[in-house]
Amino acid sequence: MCRSIKTLRRSETATTTGEIEAAARQYVRKVSGYRVPSARNQAVFNGAIEEIAAASRRLLEAFAVDVETGPDRWTPRAHAASVASAEGPSTIRG
Numbered sequence: 001m002c003r004s005i006k007t008l009r010r011s012e013t014a015t016t017t018g019e020i021e022a023a024a025r026q027y028v029r030k031v032s033g034y035r036v037p038s039a040r041n042q043a044v045f046n047g048a049i050e051e052i053a054a055a056s057r058r059l060l061e062a063f064a065v066d067v068e069t070g071p072d073r074w075t076p077r078a079h080a081a082s083v084a085s086a087e088g089p090s091t092i093r094g
Contacts, residue, residue, distance in 0.1 A: 006074055008056070009065050016070035017053075020060070024053035 005026045008015045028048045029035055037045040057067055 008060060009063055014066035014068045015060055016068055016073060017057070018070055018072035019074060020056050020067070021049065021053050022072040022074070024049045024056060027052055 005023045006019075008019055008023060028045060032041075032045065032048075034041065034045065060067055
């Protein structure tokens with residue numbers, strides 16, 4: 001699985017439509033091999049993102065996950081900081 005795609009089914013907060021779209025975008029990038037598609041492929045690329053986001057939302061809602069309209073709230077730095085604090089003090093010495 002692509003490391004950039006995060007788990008959207010979680011109990012502490014609702015999933016946002018922005019997070020679903022970001023996960024769909026990362027999936028399409030991974031499968032297509034394009035980070036940014038050519039102008040010729042842009043419509044197909046965007047259509048795939050929309051379809052995957054819609055299917056992902058249906059799946060999450062079937063699992064009774066709250067989905068709210070909003071932006072992608074996840075940031076790599078915030079995620080890294082939360083992982084580091086959950087793991088405790090580092091044992092690596094410089």
